[in-house]
Amino acid sequence: MSAIFVILEENGGHISRISWEALAAGTALAEQTSLPLHAVVIGSSTEALAAEAAAKQVAAVIRIEHALLNAYTPDGWTSALHQFLTANPATYVIFPHTYQVRDYAPALAARMNQVLIGDVTGIAAGPVFTRQLLQGRLNGSYKHASDGPCFVSVQAGAFRADALAVGSASVTTFAPTIEPSQIRTKPGAPFRASAQTVDLSSAPLIVSVGRGIKEADNLPLVQDLAAALGAELAASRPICDNGWLPMERQVGSSGQTVAPKLYLAVGISGAIQHLVGMKASQCIVAINKDPDAPIFEVADYGIVGDLFEVVPALTEAIKSAK
Amino acid sequence: MKIVVAIKQVPDRDAPVRIDASGKWIEESGLQFAMNEPDAYALEEALRLKEAQGGEVIVLSAGPERVGTTIREALAKGADRAIHITADDLGTRDALGVAKLIAEAIKPESPDLILTGLQSEDLGLGQTGVILAELLNLPHASLILHVEATGTGLKVKRELEAGWFQEIELPTPAVLTIQSGGNKLRYATLMGIKKAKTKEFRAVSAADLGQSSAPTVTLGQIALPSKQRSTQILSGSAKEAAAALVEKLKFEARII
Numbered sequence A: 001m002s003a004i005f006v007i008l009e010e011n012g013g014h015i016s017r018i019s020w021e022a023l024a025a026g027t028a029l030a031e032q033t034s035l036p037l038h039a040v041v042i043g044s045s046t047e048a049l050a051a052e053a054a055a056k057q058v059a060a061v062i063r064i065e066h067a068l069l070n071a072y073t074p075d076g077w078t079s080a081l082h083q084f085l086t087a088n089p090a091t092y093v094i095f096p097h098t099y100q101v102r103d104y105a106p107a108l109a110a111r112m113n114q115v116l117i118g119d120v121t122g123i124a125a126g127p128v129f130t131r132q133l134l135q136g137r138l139n140g141s142y143k144h145a146s147d148g149p150c151f152v153s154v155q156a157g158a159f160r161a162d163a164l165a166v167g168s169a170s171v172t173t174f175a176p177t178i179e180p181s182q183i184r185t186k187p188g189a190p191f192r193a194s195a196q197t198v199d200l201s202s203a204p205l206i207v208s209v210g211r212g213i214k215e216a217d218n219l220p221l222v223q224d225l226a227a228a229l230g231a232e233l234a235a236s237r238p239i240c241d242n243g244w245l246p247m248e249r250q251v252g253s254s255g256q257t258v259a260p261k262l263y264l265a266v267g268i269s270g271a272i273q274h275l276v277g278m279k280a281s282q283c284i285v286a287i288n289k290d291p292d293a294p295i296f297e298v299a300d301y302g303i304v305g306d307l308f309e310v311v312p313a314l315t316e317a318i319k320s321a322k
Numbered sequence B: 001m002k003i004v005v006a007i008k009q010v011p012d013r014d015a016p017v018r019i020d021a022s023g024k025w026i027e028e029s030g031l032q033f034a035m036n037e038p039d040a041y042a043l044e045e046a047l048r049l050k051e052a053q054g055g056e057v058i059v060l061s062a063g064p065e066r067v068g069t070t071i072r073e074a075l076a077k078g079a080d081r082a083i084h085i086t087a088d089d090l091g092t093r094d095a096l097g098v099a100k101l102i103a104e105a106i107k108p109e110s111p112d113l114i115l116t117g118l119q120s121e122d123l124g125l126g127q128t129g130v131i132l133a134e135l136l137n138l139p140h141a142s143l144i145l146h147v148e149a150t151g152t153g154l155k156v157k158r159e160l161e162a163g164w165f166q167e168i169e170l171p172t173p174a175v176l177t178i179q180s181g182g183n184k185l186r187y188a189t190l191m192g193i194k195k196a197k198t199k200e201f202r203a204v205s206a207a208d209l210g211q212s213s214a215p216t217v218t219l220g221q222i223a224l225p226s227k228q229r230s231t232q233i234l235s236g237s238a239k240e241a242a243a244a245l246v247e248k249l250k251f252e253a254r255i256i
C-alpha cells in the first residue's frame, strides 16, 4: 500500500528540530489524505535515531542502513532512497528543507521523473503547496500533476513540531545495495571559518544594515545610529559578501542567529534566510522604502521611507531623548 | 579547462512587483532585468579558473529575446562565447523541464565543469544545477564558495549552515552550484564591452532541443503574503516618524 514517507535528518546525534517540523507537515497531509505516515532515518548506525522517531505517532519507522552511509554524500543518499522508494511506493515524500536536502532531493526526484516542491511554507486542501517567490515578496501555490510520488520539502519554522503526538511505532530495516564506486564525492569534516570575535547573540540591541545602504561609504550612517543607541552593528549577507563588513556580523541561516530586545533592520528586504536568524527578536523595527518588503511581515514598528533621510533623523532623535 | 556557466536573467531586485492579469505571474512589461546574483559569482569563479588554468568559458542562458542583454554582459566580463536557448514558454515548464533543455544544449560541448548559481532570485527553486548533474550523470556539489583544480579533479569549499564549512573532493567532469560571496565580482571594462560584440553568440531554439514533456508540478496562483505580526507603521516626515519611533521604543516597548 502507498504511504507518506517523511525523511528525518540527524543533528548532533538526535533528530533535528526541522525534521520534526517535516513530520508535523506529514501528519497534516496524513489527516488530509488518510494515508499512513512513515518516518525514515538514514545512515550507517541508525538505531538510536529510529527509537526517537518511533516514540512519535507514526505508523512505522524505517531504518535505511549501509556502511557506506556513514557520512552524507549526495550519491549515497540518492541511491539508497531511490532503491527504497522503488520497493515501497510513496504518494508523498516529505523532507526538511536543509542544506543537505537541497543537495540531493532534486536529483532523487529527477531520477524518478518528478520535481521537488521545495521550501514549502504551507499545505492547504487539495493539497495545494505554498512556497515563496521573488525572495519572499510573493507567495505561489503549487500542485503536483503526475502519477508518481510527490516530493515536498518544508521551510524551517513553517510547521509546529511541538504539536506532535507520542506513540510507539514498529521499526524495520531496509538494506540498500551500494558499491564504493557509486560514491563519487569525498566529503571532508565540517569546520568553522575563524574564531568569532563579536558575539551578536548576547547583544541586547542590534542595528542591522542591508543592501539599501547602497555603498560601503554610506556605512557611517548606520554606525552613528548604532553608537547613539549603544547597539551592535549587524548586516544581511550581501553586505558581508561585498566585504563591507566582516562575515561574523552576518545574521541569518548562514550567519548568526540572534534574539535581542531590539532588532532595527535598515534597508533589509527580509528574505527567509535573513528572517530565520532574527525573527525571534523581542521587538523588530524596519526602515525600508518599499511598503511591501517582506521584513514588514515580522516587524512591530515600521517606517516606510528613504533610509538616507530617516536614519540621520532617528540618530538625532535618540541622542536628544537620552 | 572547458567550463559552461548557466546564467539566468531575473527581474531586477528593486523593480516593483505587480501581479499580472492572469494572476499566475508578475507584470513583465516595463520591468528591469539583471543577471541572477549567484550566477554572477559562478561566472566570476569560472573566469578565475580560466585565468589560472587556461581553457574556455561558455555562458548559457535559456529564456526569451531579452536575456540577450544579460548574455552580452557575461561576454563583456570575459566569457569566450555564448549559447542562448530561445524559449518564450519557460514559465510553463517545471524545474525538470528547464533542466532538460539546458542539459541537451550542454551535452555536445562535453565540458569539464558546469557551474550554476545555487538559486534563482525569482523562482528560488535552488534545484536546476543538482537536476542537471542527475540528467548528465555527473557528480556534483552544491553551495560552493571556492573551487580549486587539483590535477586529478577538484577540491571545493562548501558552505554549511550557521557559519560552518566543508571541503569536498570530486572528479571532473562535474557540476557545481555556486553560492554568492566567494569572490569579489569584476566589472565589465569598456574594452570588454567592445570585444563582446565580436564573440560567438549561438542561438538554439527549445523546439530544436526537442524537450517538452508535461510538467509534473504546476504553479497556480500567486499572491502577496499575509502579515504575521501587526506592524505599526509610523508615518509623517522622516523627522516626525523618527520622533514617533523613539516615543514607541521608550514608552510602549520600553527598550531605550
Ligand SMILES: Cc1cc2nc3c(=O)[nH]c(=O)nc-3n(C[C@H](O)[C@H](O)[C@H](O)COP(=O)(O)OP(=O)(O)OC[C@H]3O[C@@H](n4cnc5c(N)ncnc54)[C@H](O)[C@@H]3O)c2cc1C
Pocket: A135, A209, A210, A211, A212, A213, A235, A236, A237, A238, A239, A250, A251, A252, A253, A254, A255, A256, A266, A267, A268, A269, A270, A271, A272, A273, A274, A277, A287, A288, A289, A290, A293, A305, A306, A307, A308, B013, B118, B119
Ligand atoms: C542558501 C542561502 C543562504 C543565505 N544566507 C543568508 C544569511 O545568512 N543572511 C542573509 O541576510 N541572507 C542570506 N541569504 C541571502 C538572502 O536570500 C537575501 O538575498 C539577502 O538577505 C538580501 O539582503 P538584503 O535584504 O540586504 O538585500 P535586498 O534583498 O536587495 O534588499 C534591499 C532592501 O533595501 C530597500 N531599500 C533600497 N534602497 C532603500 C532606501 N534608500 N531606503 C530604504 N530602503 C531601501 C529595498 O526596498 C529592499 O527591500 C542566503 C541565501 C541563500 C540562498
Ligand SMILES: Nc1ncnc2c1ncn2[C@@H]1O[C@H](COP(=O)(O)O)[C@@H](O)[C@H]1O
Pocket: B006, B007, B008, B009, B036, B038, B039, B060, B061, B062, B063, B090, B095, B098, B102, B115, B116, B117, B118, B119, B120, B121, B123, B124, B125, B126, B127, B128, B129
Ligand atoms: N533559464 C535558465 N537559463 C540558464 N540558467 C538557468 C535558468 N534557470 C536556472 N538556471 C541556473 O540554475 C540556477 C538555479 O536556478 P533555480 O533552480 O531556478 O533556483 C540559476 O542560478 C542558474 O545558474
